[in-house]
Amino acid sequence: MTGVTLDGLDDEQRAAVTAPRGPVCVLAGAGTGKTRTITHRIAHLVGTGHVAPGQVLAVTFTARAAGEMRTRLRALGVGGVQARTFHAAALRQLRYFWPRVVGGPQWQLLEGKLRIVGLAASRARMGTDAATLRDLAGEIEWAKASLVTAQEYPAAVARLHRDVPGPAEQVAAVYAAYEQAKAAAEMLDFDDLLLHVAGALEDHADVAQEFRDRYRCFVVDEYQDVTPLQQRVLDAWLGERDDLTVVGDANQTIYTFAGASPRHLLEFPRRFPEAIVVRLERDYRSTPQVVAAANTLIGAARDRPAGTRLRLVGHLPPGPEPEFTEHDDEVAEAAAVATRIRRMIAGGTPASEIAVLFRINAQSETYEQALTEAGVPYQVRGGERFFQRPEI
Numbered sequence: 001m002t003g004v005t006l007d008g009l010d011d012e013q014r015a016a017v018t019a020p021r022g023p024v025c026v027l028a029g030a031g032t033g034k035t036r037t038i039t040h041r042i043a044h045l046v047g048t049g050h051v052a053p054g055q056v057l058a059v060t061f062t063a064r065a066a067g068e069m070r071t072r073l074r075a076l077g078v079g080g081v082q083a084r085t086f087h088a089a090a091l092r093q094l095r096y097f098w099p100r101v102v103g104g105p106q107w108q109l110l111e112g113k114l115r116i117v118g119l120a121a122s123r124a125r126m127g128t129d130a131a132t133l134r135d136l137a138g139e140i141e142w143a144k145a146s147l148v149t150a151q152e153y154p155a156a157v158a159r160l161h162r163d164v165p166g167p168a169e170q171v172a173a174v175y176a177a178y179e180q181a182k183a184a185a186e187m188l189d190f191d192d193l194l195l196h197v198a199g200a201l202e203d204h205a206d207v208a209q210e211f212r213d214r215y216r217c218f219v220v221d222e223y224q225d226v227t228p229l230q231q232r233v234l235d236a237w238l239g240e241r242d243d244l245t246v247v248g249d250a251n252q253t254i255y256t257f258a259g260a261s262p263r264h265l266l267e268f269p270r271r272f273p274e275a276i277v278v279r280l281e282r283d284y285r286s287t288p289q290v291v292a293a294a295n296t297l298i299g300a301a302r303d304r305p306a307g308t309r310l311r312l313v314g315h316l317p318p319g320p321e322p323e324f325t326e327h328d329d330e331v332a333e334a335a336a337v338a339t340r341i342r343r344m345i346a347g348g349t350p351a352s353e354i355a356v357l358f359r360i361n362a363q364s365e366t367y368e369q370a371l372t373e374a375g376v377p378y379q380v381r382g383g384e385r386f387f388q389r390p391e392i
Helices: 011-018 034-047 063-075 086-101 114-123 130-145 153-160 168-184 190-203 205-214 228-238 288-298 330-346 361-373
Strands: 024-028 056-060 082-085 217-220 244-248 276-280
Touching (some): 011 034, 024 034, 034 056, 034 063, 056 086, 063 082, 082 086, 114 130, 130 168, 130 190, 153 168, 217 228
Parallel strands (some): 024 276, 056 217, 217 244
16 A cells, blocks of 8 residues: 555444445445554545545535544645535535536525514414424425425325325425425525526536546545435445445434434345445444443344344443433433532532433433533533523
């Protein structure tokens, strides 16, 4: 290998890094060095002359993750790789191809859709309170990410037995009115970026050819969270090629509410029978006790094709066994957590070494209330403190 060292990689990481060009699927559990592996793979492909840095497009799901990928690549001596989110990549491409595909002034990006959703909801005689509008906006996002049009929406949600924020026909009317109002104002939402880029590549052979001449190699991080719309864009990017590396873990899917599905990851070897599949199962983040508990819970997951299950092995020194307690309800649980934290702090454990994790942000109110009543100081990471929100 030229220019990039394999030192510090375990055997499985090294296998993923040095796999030949073509379809590669890396099944990477939590804490297994996923980002290290994919950045070294890109550096390896560049360093061995298989591809130029500017011919690589790496996509992930957050701007922070894309920035981390670029930083690590620069540290490996590889600059010029395009590492972006799906939406950032699509926005850049759409701006470039707009004069040729659409023409005229470029439409503006709609960064907040609640105002237009409110107008559409009023027209459809639905509620316009903040909670209803948020639910409607989320439902429109799900539909577009799932490639479901307003006309198809009622049948789609009935088939999926989906819990919707109102009568399906009314929600569909809001969806249709939202699309009409947005187009009249010459605005694009984030899903439109993906739809327009896919359409441009699918319908304009010259645009597709120019794009595919530019980008020859694709890497997709967190592939378990790809939506049908994002997969359509990826297919349009690829064309008939298969120089694609995907990395993911079906057990870490977190965006199902927005239309994501691990199906694309799980079916990757079926779509590409010649794909190389590498499994990263050495967990360098958690103690063996935590990993064992996670394996037990995840082992009950259903609908996993043969060969896609991961059973992690903890590589940190042993730690305490996880404890499991039951409570009558969420309020009682939060109160018990707050009481235990207060005792831990009184016993000498620094507050900065204690964390409370909850599944969704909506649960923060219960825990913040319990901590406040227990006199425990706290800070919220990745969200806004409940008592500082404008509506409180």
